[in-house]
Amino acid sequence: MxxxxxxxxxxxxxxxxxxxxxxxxxxxxxxxxxxxxxxxVKYEEETNKYASLIFMSAEERNIIRLYLNKSHTMLEYGSGYSTLYFSQFVNAYYSIEHNEQWYKTIKSLIDHSPIISSIIKKYILIPINPGYKGWKGGFSEGNKIQFHDYIHAVHSLNVIKFDRVLIDGRARVDCAFEIYPYLDRNSIIFVHDYTKRTHYFNISKKYYKIILQTYEDRTLAAFKLR
Incomplete structure (x- = not known):
């Protein structure tokens, strides 16, 4: 019992x-x-305030966003408010910058946000100053000799493959060619100001095919491997 x-x-x-x-x-x-x-919610509030500060039209921003998701690893040549904004839509973000003063400005914003800094895995400075090997400075495009270290900085990131790449800095054509080994058939690269600068058309002659482009404002183009 x-x-x-x-x-x-x-x-x-x-x-x-x-x-x-x-x-x-x-x-x-x-x-x-x-x-x-x-x-x-906190992250979106923090990053969406940078959207209107990016030197792109709303259409261009939305096109890039359309092709991003939280599984992607993304590379960017030419940092800015785009770094702070687009990083929210991917898993890992890498950025390369040549202007030291601008780098410090963006780095300060990244460092003050634990959320953003957790997604931006590497933000590196390759300083190229006006006069270096004849570079005029400012918005001058630069070439593969003047920006050799900047273009090749991708090799120091220890990333096997990038799902998305935004090229919006110096020596854009050469940057597009240099990242080729880090892409696969599903990768997409975005080149800003493509339509207005005819020498950028070389990008689509060898390795890449255009899948989408805009014609208004700064003219963004998206590419995949041929």
Whole structure:
């Protein structure tokens, strides 16, 4: 009889324990869900304020966004508010910059945001100053001799493949050619100001084919491997 009573109490204890464990699991699950919501709301509020500061039209920004998802690894030549904005739509972001003062400005914004800095894996400076090997400075395009180290900086990132690449800095044609080994058939590269600068057309003559382009404002083009 006493054994039967002990058995009943034991079963009740196990039942209570199971319900208690389930309650704890539900509380933990709700915490994780709400934390993620707060995380992404905070992140979107923080990054969306940079959208209008990017030197692109709304159409160009939206085209790039259309091709990004949270599984992607993305590379960028030529940093800016685009670095802070587009990083929210991918898993890992890498950026290369040549202007030291501009680098410090963007780096400060990255460092003040734990959310953004967790996604931007490497942000590197390859300083190229006006006068270096004849470079005129400013918005001058530069060439593969003047920007050799900048163009080849991709090799120091220790990334096997990039899903998306935004080329919006110096020596854009040479940057497009240099990243070729890091792409596959699903990779897409975006080149800003493509239509307005006819020497950029060399990009589509050898390795790449255009899949989309705009004709208004700064004219963005998207490419895939041939």
């Amino acid at each position: 006493f054994g039967h009573i002990k058995y009943i109490h034991g079963c009740r204890f196990l039942t209570i324990a199971k319900w208690f464990i389930m309650l704890i699991l539900i509380i933990v699950l709700l915490f994780i869900i709400n934390y993620n919501k707060l995380f992404y």
